[in-house]
Amino acid sequence: MQDTQLLNDGLALMGLGMGFVFVFLTVLVLTVMLMSTLIRRFSPEPAAAPASPSVTSSASSDDETMVVISAAIHRYRSRHQR
Secondary structure: OOHHHHHHHHHHHHHHHHHHHHHHHHHHHHHHHHHHHHHHHHOOOOOOOOOOOOHHHHHHHHHHHHHHHHHHHHHHHHHOOO
């Protein structure tokens, strides 16, 4: 085969492959958009968020978290002193 013929065949094969990938990705995007629209339309509404915990339990939880973090920092620094 001539080099020109090989080049033409290669370009034709490349165009066919790129066209196939373009069509496939276009169909994929359209399908995902359609599914998203259908799910939004037919899905039930999400349940309301539960009420937030009381302020006093939150404050004690914050205090406990601070104690745990402080202990972890102290332990890390005592083991990794230079």
